[in-house]
Amino acid sequence: MSDRRRLAAATARDLAVAAARGESLAPWLPAVLGALRAEAGVGVTRIDRSGASVGISVETAGSGPVSDELAGLAAEVADQHPALMALSPTEAVRVSDLVVIKDFWHTEVYERMHGYLDGRYPMAMLLHASPTEVMFIGAHRSSSDFGDEDVEALELIQRPLAAALAFRAALDATTAVLRQEGEGAAPVGIAGPAALCADYRPTRREAEVLALAAAGWTNVRIARQLGIAERTVRKHLSSVYEQSGRSGRAAAAAWWASLQDND
Secondary structure, three states, X not given: OOHHHHHHXXXXXXXXXXXXXXXXXXHHHHHXXXXXXXXXXXXXXXXXXXXXXXXXXXXXXXXXXXXXXXXXXXXXXXXXXXXXXXXXXXXXEEHHHOOOHHHHOOOHHHHHXXXXXXXXXXXXXXXXXXXXXXXXXXXXXXXXXXXXXXXXHHHHHHHHHHHHHHHHHHHHHHHHHHHHHOOOOOOOOOOHHHHHHOOOXXXXXXXXXXXXXXXXXXXXXXXXXXXXXHHHHHHHHHHHHHHHOOOOHHHHHHHHHHHHHHO
């Protein structure tokens, strides 16, 4: 594995773990910047259409924060952006593959969405899409376009991140249902033997193993990533199951995520 691919894989792992935990992705974006060699900046953008007007929020690295004023200007033209309709969960999209890039630089869409950071060569990939929200990871260069190796690196980063975000969204939705159903009744999720385990918290290593297991990683893959034996992974998971009073990965992952929400 090349150093570049290794860096992208490590970045993908860290982003996926943060997403599965429901944490901000911002601390890990500088690593994305390095993996993609995106000297003009990278960001995770959310476009929200649930209200009367379109809203945009962006977490960035390598460029200044996106102010409310800039976000508002971008929101007004977002639907005209050539890449938005082409965003894909399986392939990275370079804007230069869709339009004549030199002509694009003279458009209002470019000025409002890329011009403030001189992001002359944008590239993006879809993370999540619903009727009310679009979320994507994007990168910019100012002096030269992204190459095929850069496209491959972004795709490598996107796959586990998108899966972790989907997992977290499903987990949050399920937790919301349980909380709603449990209103006025005994707490859902702590009953019987589990009540005896209410004070248990995973060790740092157990938490690392559990986070990767929650993101869908196999025991073999977790062992390789953490530099431990597969039997050690099984031992950590068994310890979590026994001490948390939960049986199986899904139940343990849901329990662990609820701890993060309450901390």
